[in-house]
Amino acid sequence: MNTKELDKTYVAGTYKRFPVEIVSGKGSVVKDPSGKTYIDMGSGIGVTAFGIADDVWQKAVTDQISKVQHMSNLYYTQPCAELASMLCKRTGMSKVFFCNSGAEANECAIKVGRKYASDRYGAGRHTVITLENSFHGRTLTTLAATGQDHYHELFQPLTPGFVSVPANDIDALRTAAEKYNAAAVMIECIQGEGGVVPLNAEYIKEVREFTEQNDIIMIVDEVQTGNGRTGMLYSYMNFGIVPDVISTAKGLGGGLPLGATLISDKCKDVLGFGDHGSTFGGNPVCCAGAISILSRIDEDLLESVREKSAWLFKTFSSAPGIESVSGMGFMIGLTTTKPASEVVAKCMENGVLCLTAKDKVRLLPALNIPMDVLGKAIETIKNACV
Numbered sequence: 001m002n003t004k005e006l007d008k009t010y011v012a013g014t015y016k017r018f019p020v021e022i023v024s025g026k027g028s029v030v031k032d033p034s035g036k037t038y039i040d041m042g043s044g045i046g047v048t049a050f051g052i053a054d055d056v057w058q059k060a061v062t063d064q065i066s067k068v069q070h071m072s073n074l075y076y077t078q079p080c081a082e083l084a085s086m087l088c089k090r091t092g093m094s095k096v097f098f099c100n101s102g103a104e105a106n107e108c109a110i111k112v113g114r115k116y117a118s119d120r121y122g123a124g125r126h127t128v129i130t131l132e133n134s135f136h137g138r139t140l141t142t143l144a145a146t147g148q149d150h151y152h153e154l155f156q157p158l159t160p161g162f163v164s165v166p167a168n169d170i171d172a173l174r175t176a177a178e179k180y181n182a183a184a185v186m187i188e189c190i191q192g193e194g195g196v197v198p199l200n201a202e203y204i205k206e207v208r209e210f211t212e213q214n215d216i217i218m219i220v221d222e223v224q225t226g227n228g229r230t231g232m233l234y235s236y237m238n239f240g241i242v243p244d245v246i247s248t249a250k251g252l253g254g255g256l257p258l259g260a261t262l263i264s265d266k267c268k269d270v271l272g273f274g275d276h277g278s279t280f281g282g283n284p285v286c287c288a289g290a291i292s293i294l295s296r297i298d299e300d301l302l303e304s305v306r307e308k309s310a311w312l313f314k315t316f317s318s319a320p321g322i323e324s325v326s327g328m329g330f331m332i333g334l335t336t337t338k339p340a341s342e343v344v345a346k347c348m349e350n351g352v353l354c355l356t357a358k359d360k361v362r363l364l365p366a367l368n369i370p371m372d373v374l375g376k377a378i379e380t381i382k383n384a385c386v
């Protein structure tokens with residue numbers, strides 16, 4: 001059997017795959033078995049922040065693999081400690097818990113929110129308010145947090161204690177938080193899976209003010225928006241707020257599984273010995289790779305993302321067949337006249353890999369995609385839209 005047949009036979013049928021197999025790549029260009037090349041405008045859903053087989057990342061990872069690939073969390077390892085300190089310095093947060101995925105980073109964030117509330121206010125204050133159309137992961141708890149009913153139906157009962165309210169409606173959030181005695185509020189500043197939908201800047205500020213005034217923990221899910229994706233290190237930095245807890249993953253590991261929950265000074269002692277854990281969390285290879293990623297997401301790189309993004313917005317906004325452009329930085333949603341799936345199929349035929357999100361074409365290119373490669377991809381995408 002070939003790869004496609006083996007996969008169809010033996011891999012659980014949870015993914016509707018495109019009819020393409022990728023065998024190798026470099027930077028923003030990947031190759032199928034026949035040697036056909038594609039420009040990768042999806043970056044493994046915002047994961048390969050510096051592209052495929054990036055030299056600097058690869059060296060960091062292979063150097064660490066040849067030293068020690070894993071130790072249990074009963075021992076200290078340098079990459080884990082260093083990455084935590086870098087994350088805290090860049091965000092002003094005080095502590096980091098490491099795990100392996102976005103859903104797990106959110107699980108930890110939720111545990112921090114609930115434990116903070118119970119430490120301070122006793123039992124009964126445990127509800128987490130999330131937003132409709134959000135996406136927070138696939139575990140039973142993060143599904144409960146995800147404000148989209150179609151993810152829920154088949155898996156009842158989900159973890160109780162989650163209520164979702166319409167986005168950009170501060171009164172709805174206030175009312176729900178009061179009615180349910182909320183411990184925490186969790187938002188994505190730009191809803192990714194929900195269709196690249198940014199929240200209103202004013203609303204984000206109002207959520208921060210309200211949660212601060214009421215000692216409710218504000219969690220920002222930066223799994224997709226984080227690590228330079230929006231042209232700032234974390235998307236909340238675009239909105240002049242500082243959350244209590246930040247969850248991130250996807251781009252942080254540059255392609256290896258790594259999630260992190262960043263915990264502010266206010267919550268830094270909430271998790272103590274035995275309160276949480278993860279066998280692979282803080283794995284030295286993943287962390288060494290992440291250090292090589294994070295240290296290159298500097299002001300120059302972020303500025304280049306913002307500049308290229310401004311050009312993308314401008315180009316797409318005036319392109320025939322594209323009705324509107326949403327998002328921020330290198331997290332872009334296109335509302336196209338043709339169905340998104342048709343545009344994506346056409347792009348694939350012509351050597352460009354794009355994503356969809358709801359009914360939009362979604363683009364999450366590598367942060368370091370060269371201008372000429374980006375230009376070529378944009379031409380192909382524009383042509384596919386008419």
Ligand SMILES: *Cc1c(COP(=O)(O)O)cnc(C)c1O
Pocket residue numbers: 100101102103104106135136137138188192193221222223224225249250
């Ligand atoms: C992808 C994503 C998750 C889930 O991350 P996994 O690594 O798949 O568990 C959670 N939240 C947001 C906003 C995401 O985009």
